[in-house]
Amino acid sequence: MGCIKKALIVGGGIGGLAAAVAMRQKGVEVDLVEIKKEWTVVGVGIIQPSNALRALSHIGLAQQCIENGWPFEGWQLFDNNGVLLGEVPTPKAENSDCPPNNGITRPILHSLLSEAAIDLGVSIQLGASVESIDQSVESALVTFADGRQASYDLVVGADGVYSKVRDLVFGHTELKFVGQAVWRFITARPKEMRWGGIYYGKNNKVGLVPLSEELMYLFLVTSEPGNPRKPNDQLHTLLREQLSDYTGLVGRLAEELKDASQVVYKPIEELFVEGSWCRERVVLIGDAAHASSPHLAAGASMALEDAVLLAQLVDESEDLQEALKVYDERRQPRCRNVSDACAKLVKTELQEWAGEPLSHEPGQVFAGALQDLARPY
Ligand SMILES: Cc1cc2nc3c(=O)[nH]c(=O)nc-3n(C[C@H](O)[C@H](O)[C@H](O)COP(=O)(O)OP(=O)(O)OC[C@H]3O[C@@H](n4cnc5c(N)ncnc54)[C@H](O)[C@@H]3O)c2cc1C
Known part of the structure; x- marks a missing residue:
């Protein structure tokens, strides 16, 4: 039966839309507010490693991404003159039959997610945001920027690196260039x-x-x-x-x-919110909680895993606080590994370009991180 009936998702990016779809599929009533009036997507394409596709397969969207994208086995390495140095096949996610990688344009990914959310009856409001969140034992009372108020069992902050939900409920976290x-x-x-x-x-x-x-x-x-x-x-x-x-x-x-x-x-820029990502009836997912450099192409896949796992946990548990505790326990170490590996890859690249000795062996860091991501989440 689950421990929530009605959720508000703040932010209609990859994480927020995936959470909206996953929760609706579990029968939760979902409102989503997105601050942009025009729901345009900035960016070019996105690499979906196998674990991103595995998370998308749980909400029925992996195959559509593959059909609308370009699945590929791994990376060919070249020098600056285009001479092939080697090939690095990347691992498939365990417990799934998804390919090792898929490339897809950001607008197509956005339409697949947003169309799924709309089809499932998520109530989406564009040009809207939250102004305050007052929590009690029974509910979270949200005041929106236009003055409207509504109560929810759960508020999901999926509003990216500059998260308003994070600032309102968790305090300020500095973004680091x-x-x-x-x-x-x-x-x-x-x-x-x-x-x-x-x-x-x-x-x-x-x-x-x-x-x-x-x-x-x-x-x-x-x-x-x-x-x-x-x-x-x-x-x-x-x-x-x-x-x-x-x-x-x-x-x-x-x-x-x-x-x-x-x-x-x-x-x-990178960010990692220290301490719990849950406060009573508010939870952070995706870049609002953890944003790494794109060196592992794992930011969106982490947001997708957050979203899908959160929906599963609130569906399986009768106790919201227990579900959120498990969310923290399962997501924090995994996201921390990604964040640490990305920081090492940034550091070694900067060292290499400056002609300095390397503090880590980048190939090992990369391969180890991809093996970790392939494991179940
Ligand atoms: C250069 C670059 C390349 C990358 N490449 C990859 C890649 O190849 N593969 C990969 O997996 N990841 C990649 N990433 C990371 C990935 O883009 C992010 O991790 C992912 O988009 C995070 O999704 P999100 O939904 O958490 O946040 P976002 O995508 O930032 O979405 C947040 C949404 O919330 C909205 N919002 C913000 N504030 C409010 C508010 N107050 N109220 C309501 N709505 C609000 C925003 O408008 C936005 O729509 C890359 C990142 C960068 C910078």
Whole structure:
């Protein structure tokens, strides 16, 4: 029967939508508020490692992602001239038949999740947010930004790194800039490219991620000491300059950059909320609780696992506090491992690009983290 009847999800990103779908499937009445008036998705594509697909299979959406994306076995490693150095197949998630990876565009993933939520009868309000949350033994009374009030058994903060729910209920957590940024642009996939590709430059790194029969995206990770502001109207020229050391496929792709609007630039920030992610009737999921650098492509997969597990726990338990305790116990160590591994990968890249000795062996960190993620959550 479960311990909640009515939940509010704050934030309609990957984590919030997955939680809304998972809870509706368990028979919970779900309201979702999303602060954006236009539900547009910023970003290019997303890598879904096998554990993300496993979580999506629990809410019936893995197959649709695969059909609308590009499943791939692992990563081919190249030097900056496109010479193949090796291949790293990545593990499949245990207890699932999902492929090792899937590339998909962010807008398609968003439509699959939002259409599923709408079909299941989630009540979605755009351009809306919470103003305050007053908790009692019986319920959480939420006052929305437009003055409306409603009571819920559970409020889920799925509102990303700048979470208002976190600030209101858990106090402020500082976001930390890690010293790197990612540049991304979407382009046509060469027919021969069937795996993901990583290209090692002298002081930066490029990735190519297949997204569909037609599309892929390029990402470039750079060291950005002091987090300098980049002029938006020059992003294409700046990215071309950063790629000037590359020949072969990456060099050719750089020549396609003609317009700043093709490029999405994002400084990398991380955050980990210390202590419990649950306070009485409020719980944090996804980036609101833990955001890592994208070095393992695991942020969204962690948000999906949070969402699916939370829905399962509140459905299986008669006692909300007990369910939330188990949520903390099962999610915190797993997310901490991701966060630590990503921090090590950032550190070793910065060391390598600065010509310093490496504090960790990045290949081992990467492989170990992927093995951990493949295990059940
Ligand atoms: C450059 C980069 C590349 C990445 N690549 C990958 C990848 O390949 N694979 C992967 O798994 N992860 C990747 N990630 C991480 C991934 O994007 C995030 O971990 C994931 O989007 C987190 O989902 P979320 O739902 O928790 O938060 P978000 O996606 O941030 O969603 C939060 C939502 O809440 C809304 N919101 C915010 N404030 C409020 C409010 N006050 N009220 C109501 N709504 C609000 C926002 O508008 C948004 O819609 C990457 C991240 C970056 C920065």
